[in-house]
Amino acid sequence: MTATVIDGKAFAATVRHKVAEHVARLKADHGLHPGLAVVLVGEDPASEVYVRNKGKQTVEVGMNSIEHKLPADVSKEDLYALIAKLNADPAVNGILVQFPVPAHLSETDIVAQIDPAKDVDGLHVVNAGLLASGQRAMVSCTPLGCLMLLRDALGALSGKNAVVVGRSNLVGKPMAQLLLNDSCTVTIAHSRTQDLPGVLRDADIVVAAVGRPKMVIGDWIKPGATIIDVGINRVEKPEGGTRLVGDVDYESCAAVAGAITPVPGGVGPMTIACLLANTVTACCRANGLPEPEGLTA
Numbered sequence: 001m002t003a004t005v006i007d008g009k010a011f012a013a014t015v016r017h018k019v020a021e022h023v024a025r026l027k028a029d030h031g032l033h034p035g036l037a038v039v040l041v042g043e044d045p046a047s048e049v050y051v052r053n054k055g056k057q058t059v060e061v062g063m064n065s066i067e068h069k070l071p072a073d074v075s076k077e078d079l080y081a082l083i084a085k086l087n088a089d090p091a092v093n094g095i096l097v098q099f100p101v102p103a104h105l106s107e108t109d110i111v112a113q114i115d116p117a118k119d120v121d122g123l124h125v126v127n128a129g130l131l132a133s134g135q136r137a138m139v140s141c142t143p144l145g146c147l148m149l150l151r152d153a154l155g156a157l158s159g160k161n162a163v164v165v166g167r168s169n170l171v172g173k174p175m176a177q178l179l180l181n182d183s184c185t186v187t188i189a190h191s192r193t194q195d196l197p198g199v200l201r202d203a204d205i206v207v208a209a210v211g212r213p214k215m216v217i218g219d220w221i222k223p224g225a226t227i228i229d230v231g232i233n234r235v236e237k238p239e240g241g242t243r244l245v246g247d248v249d250y251e252s253c254a255a256v257a258g259a260i261t262p263v264p265g266g267v268g269p270m271t272i273a274c275l276l277a278n279t280v281t282a283c284c285r286a287n288g289l290p291e292p293e294g295l296t297a
């Protein structure tokens with residue numbers, strides 16, 4: 001079998017298109033202009049690229065992009081005061097603090113300052129709790145993107161055996177909750193899992209979020225399974241230079257699976273698209289309006 005390639009780049013474009021349509025309706029019918037505030041602390045070059053990209057895509061879908069750049073030595077008090085100001089500003093529907101932050105600041109404590117209704121990264125413990133109890137939450141962007149790709153590829157997920165490899169708060173745990181909420185039978189594997197190949201053998205759905213290049217190999221995969229590769233790993237090329245690979249060994253897995261996401265061009269583009277989706281959702285919720293269809297969990 002040769003797997004169907006799940007084109008995350010194309011799907012992300014359709015998500016952005018839906019967001020743009022919804023934003024246009026919010027403006028025309030309700031005079032609302034959704035806004036996303038991104039806070040960058042310090043001058044990490046990779047973070048600056050991410051923030052620039054997010055700002056560009058935010059504007060492209062018709063939303064307001066509000067950027068705050070703070071010096072690397074900003075005090076916790078000054079950062080929290082800015083977050084409090086953004087929490088109180090009705091023109092700001094989503095708040096994102098770009099991580100990593102300098103060592104004198106705590107990511108967990110920063111997230112705790114953000115109003116859960118504006119926590120478009122879905123990292124606040126209130127949102128984790130709402131998701132875990134099957135209630136309406138802000139859902140972390142990467143797992144939300146994976147869920148959209150899975151629903152698009154498979155239709156209803158009910159009854160499928162799903163294995164999530166990785167248990168981070170950012171990806172693995174919310175992914176498992178989303179699959180459970182869609183009535184999958186869910187197993188979470190991690191670094192202490194014994195016999196990972198055995199755990200994966202019966203998986204109809206595999207989501208790999210580990211951070212280990214090409215760890216999951218085709219021999220472990222059930223024929224016809226759907227594989228979502230979240231991993232982004234930069235590796236050296238034999239001829240010099242570097243390239244990106246996932247946590248899944250694409251060649252051997254694509255020979256066995258029914259469908260698979262590539263790296264790059266799979267989950268990656270979905271993450272920013274879902275950030276925009278979450279911001280428009282937050283705007284609708286804040287104003288008591290119906291949620292945009294197809295953009296939430």
Ligand code: NDP
Nearest residue numbers: 142166167168171190191209210211230231232267268271
């Ligand atoms: P973390 O490092 O926070 O978590 C990795 C998880 O993998 C941990 O739960 C760890 O287990 C588990 N793990 C490590 N080694 C093994 C192993 N040998 N077998 C099974 N499980 C193992 O990473 P993230 O969840 O933040 O990210 C995972 C990957 O996804 C990274 O490559 C990251 O770059 C990528 N990523 C991609 C995004 C995108 O937009 N596409 C967004 C976010 C992340 P334990 O808990 O026991 O240590």
